[in-house]
Amino acid sequence: MYFALTDEQRALAETARDYLADRFDLTAVRAVFEDTAGDGHPAELWKAFAEQGWLAVLVPEENDGIGLGLLDAQVLARAFGTGAVPGPWLPTVLAGEAVRLAGSPAQRAAVLGPLAAGELVATVALRAPGGSFDQSGVGVTADAGPGGARLTGTASPVEYAGVARTAVVAAKEPDGGIGLYLVDPASPSVTVTALDTYDGTTRLGGLVLDGATGERLPESNAAVLAELNRRGAVLTAADLVGIARAALTRTIEYDKTRVQFGRPVGGFQVIKHTLADLHVGVLMAEHAVLYAAHAVDAELPDAELAVAVAKAKAGDAAQRATAAMIQYHGGIGYTWEHEAHFFYKRAKRLVATFGDAGEHLDRIAALSIDA
């Protein structure tokens, strides 16, 4: 029995944390957060991601990647949550996963090498407004045209749609199935609209396709879409766990030194008990993300349940911890100048990304009540 990260995985976490603390701290995050007209994609940071191999982690070695698993990737996602780090890491990595899982050898060669090297920013467009993160939420249809598939419909919100050079678009097909297509967002039949969002640690956009050409990933189907959504949910849960831990740690440090009524407020039992419960919740969420990542890597029979548990638990922990961060900093925590709102807003967005709590609880119910 070994339920823990390996030394290598721990070293990876440390490298990521140290780099971010050193080179991209919350001051740098704030610059991106407040530059609402900017693309939210700092070039220096991306270059570092590529140099460190953080974009190559899931890319197979034959495509010039490192060929590690989701357990390794979640180490990075967690570090990015801890630092509230902007940039298109998650959508790029997931687009790579789609190509790895369902692409032809030629597509894999064309996409994965440049992606691992940091030369290709990509994204995934898997649901329409109002949709859930499954087959039913897909808002694009594919029709067979004379020169290949033509895609029509909407996908939104799409992370970093504005800077991605390739989008993996999920589409309903004439036979009732699902296909994944590589689409060039710059093509004339695709309209990309920047979407305003309160979370300045990312950039979101909408895609409207009007007969756009798409290059089908030949092995794609509904099961691959489900697998992609599962992987997205695990990495999002890892980011949430990173957020939750950062919010809790920062709150504890503050409440150890903030004096009211002649003593540190962290000594008051009502605050201690809340923080203790939060710690238990965040720790359980950390366990759940580790287990889910491993369950997907090892194709354990309860992988689907584990992913839903991890996403539901991580979202809950992050929501509570970031709300507590505001509350237990008092008035200062409610100001724009304080960093609490970076974590709070990022958590709010990610809680709803790749399935909100309701969707995942419904899945858990279906797996455990109806089975």
Add this chain to the structure above:
Amino acid sequence: MDLTFTPQEEKFRSELRGWLDANIPAAWRDPGFWRTVPDDEGFELRRDWERRKYEAGYGGIAWPTEYGGLGGTPGMKAIYDEEMALARAPLSANGLGLTFLAPTVMAIGTDQQKRDIIGPMLRNEVIWCQGFSEPGAGSDLAALRTSGVLDGDEYVVNGQKIWTTNAMHGDKLFALVRTEQGSEAHRGISMLLIDMHQPGVEARPLRQISGASEFAEVFFTDARVKASECLGGVGNGWKTAMMLLSFERGASGISQYATFRRGYDEIVAAARRLGRDTDPTLRRELASRLVELECLRYHAMHVLTQVEQGRDLGSESSITKLQWSEAYQKLFETFDHLLGLDGVVTSPVEDLDLASLQYEAFWTRSVTIWGGSSQVQRNIVAERVLGLPR
């Protein structure tokens, strides 16, 4: 990550499973069985069964062989606990002795104590009770007042203990007694090993909200105990008790998951029988209970890993206690929400007997109190894990 057990551990599992299959009577697997048997008779059945289990080689799984144990790995102990839960094996008649007292004796007992205590305990010849809490010393255990005054080579003990498990069937009691008169708080306490079969010791059962009487009060009126029957040295009782309580670790979470998950499945089955398994709000509530149970299972694997790596868990065991006890209690709150008025009666419809689940629901109100209440555990987590000021 490697969530598998070794081939030797899996071999142990299959042999143990075979033995349990052959040696647990079918009637015992009925969840209501133990409530149909009178207390005394049930206790003797358990005592005898456990002795046979020991004779078959399944006692003291992770204890050194020199003490009559199996010398097994922490993984084997986890497997043992899980298989016992899955097979609905009866609860140990000597749980407090086996879990707490025996490892403490192995660590700090005298040679005489090692000889006198461990073997008879394994064979269930001596049933051990724990005498810690008092009416005036619950969460604040150091406020205890039961006194022991030296008279020749014996202590004369006066006072009262409470919440004593198995006291009505117990033979001996490891008790915290204030042996230094006038001492306060943690000082001046000794752990005495008191014979319960003497005129100065009287046990009276306490009836709980479930109607059962697992606990009792124990009164000492000039009870006598030899000065040599002190564990860990005179005046060292607090230190000895802290060491003793630290042995509640390992991977009990894996077996708790097995038990609680069965509760979850039984609750779901009852709801289905009443057509109450389709309400979307209640389904989500149930699912959120399962989230906590699954987290308990993952946490148990984390704990087992730490034990196998030789790390000291220390105050982390308070996290484990909070997770299992709160999750278990909330699961049974959902039982009430799911079944509504039908959950009030023992058998709302034919072929559905809720007695065991109702009993368990009452039991869950106790788990956030005994062994350190949730409030005490939160203080420990806040102060010793998070470093918040006292």
